[in-house]
Amino acid sequence: MMITDTHTHLYAEQFDQDRDLVIQKALSMGIKRFFVPAIDGSYYKKMFALEKAFPENVFLMAGLHPTHVKSDYKKELEIVKKQLDNHHFYAVGEIGMDLYWDKTFVKEQQEAFLLQISWAKERAMPIVIHCRDAFDEIFEVLDQVNDDKLFGIFHCFTGNQQQADQIVNYGFKLGIGGVVTFKNGGLDKFLAEIPLEHIVLETDAPYLAPVPYRGKRNESSYLINVLDKLVDIYRVNPEEIARITTQNSREIFGV
Template identity: 35%
Template sequence: MIDTHAHIDSEQFDDDRAEMLERAWAAGVEAIIIPAIAPSGFEKLQAIVESDKRIFRGVGIHPHNATEATDEILEQIEQDATSKRVVAIGEIGLDYYYDFAPKNLQKEIFRKQLRIAKRHKLPVIIHNRESDDDILSILDDEQDGSLEFVLHCFSSSSEVLERALELGAHISFTGNITYKKSTLADVLSRTPIERIMIETDSPYMTPVPNRGKRNEPSFVGFVAQKIADIHTLTIEKVLSMTSQTARNFFRLSLGITFASILTVAMSSASFAQRERDNRETDIEEEVEVVNPYSRTFGLGVMMGTNTVVESIECIADGKRQSRSYEGILLYGLALEYCLTDHVQFEGSYVYSVNNKIVDEKTWPTPNTHQFITLSARFVANPRKPICFFAAVGSSIILNRIFDTHTTQNSFNFGLGLYGNINTSFGILVPTAELKFDFPFSSNQYPDLKCGTSLEYPNGLPANISRFYSLVRFGVQWYPKF
């Protein structure tokens, strides 16, 4: 489990921070995120984060401290945004309950920090107290599809919840959902489980049964338990799902390691990586999103048909004629790796045998075709029940005509769609794809003589060029990690 919001830099932990952290790790907490509050605390916060690999931080200015947000401080936040182990801008937002800073100033500083987050493609931790309307209207303004945010310690109404979900919000719940007088049960039940994260907001908001004591990250499981009760899920399920959501949202995962290996691919894909689900999608569909897991490695099998379009050209006089073989059965295997939600790589091997009549003397067509293909897929709308993609890549095509083997390199291009089916043993992904392979070069057959079928004189050397269109149906299995 991950405590996505804990002020463990607070002086209330100065005397026993190490013991408190030991209790958290022992309770099964795998990571803690500390949001920033005021510039005066940034240094201490950084030192705590550097003391343990499982601790991460946000940078930003809490609305209480909006008056401290000078240009220099905002510049410092901008620079810190690229620091190691900074995983969010936050906590930022509006607080009209305490009203420590003028509302207009709070709004201005909130907006400026949202823009820093967008520039650095960082998610945002949002604090909202009695400022629902202004929070939502600013988020609505600033949401251009690239803004990812969590409303932390969510305590607003279900109307606010629905509007926030439409804007792409994640929702983080804390100890107050466990209180007897809590009115949040309805809100909690309306929040799709894949948008939920858990937090303690330590040292405040201590959950039942420890209410009255100082709060600390080891108590975060009580929040998860309440979510499990209301969503009628097991606690294990809630913990694994909220942790996965937090890892994705704050990008705490192994993705960072892959990123360093695949920097080039990453930078070209980064525009897509942070793009969230299409905001236009209406709320009903959002709630039905079935796939909370990030897909990583998938294994698959496929079947389909291969159509070979050939043209033969007499080198002597340049005359050519075409024919095609349609519906040759193909079989294949695929290995997929999802770099991001939007970018996937697929390596595949496809085998097809042409059983149709092959005229060896006049116009030989390969008896077997083997495709070894590597492609990158760009997914338009990941994590939906049905997703659409385009693919480009390169293939090596091994052809055999009786005893003659030839190899061609080709460019391939595909369009397709797939479904996400969640099962207890992972995600099953049925896929349909139309793929074209265009070899860079034609096959020359010095021994081949233009045949009678071409109405050409026999005895002239010929050139054969081909392209392939493959209709592939497959199913991939993405095991759960």
């Protein structure tokens, strides 16, 4: 059984003491593919080191995270473009909008989102979307740019069924992680209505650890807990969920 973690920040400082152990633990549990999103320009050196250490397992993205869109965002975007021009990546991400923490740079977030979408389209690459308290704003952008070149993953989906249906209609996969295990997360109420062909698995490690690790550091190995929850929801065996969701990830990332 091969399982794919489509979103994990393995280069994060939280793993500096035991990164190799964390990865080996996940590998031993069948989680063989790790798709690693960027946050800002300060992390690429660690990302490349991770890719070099695990070339068969680690697949990198380039992008500017919306919470890192600040007054210097144009300089950060130049770093993203330079990376895309000089290194092979599998997606532009994570990009999008986040209005939870700070609404100071809403306009700049939207501009950065649109520009990075255009770069993805130019390169026939998927995008990986970060959305927090910003579904309407994200949909407004996607409506502007929606065509057959727009595809990717709506990372860490936490919305309702109507929003899930809208995302699927755009041609995106839903990234399902630890939130699906939360008692009041809400996803378990309707997720079975969304065919597995539209789902990919993720952890967002070190964030959003699933039950029973909620509140602790998340790890890619905890993807097993997400998988087990989907077994309960879809009433199919874990091998089938692993197979379908990994195939979905191949369709998006091309590998």
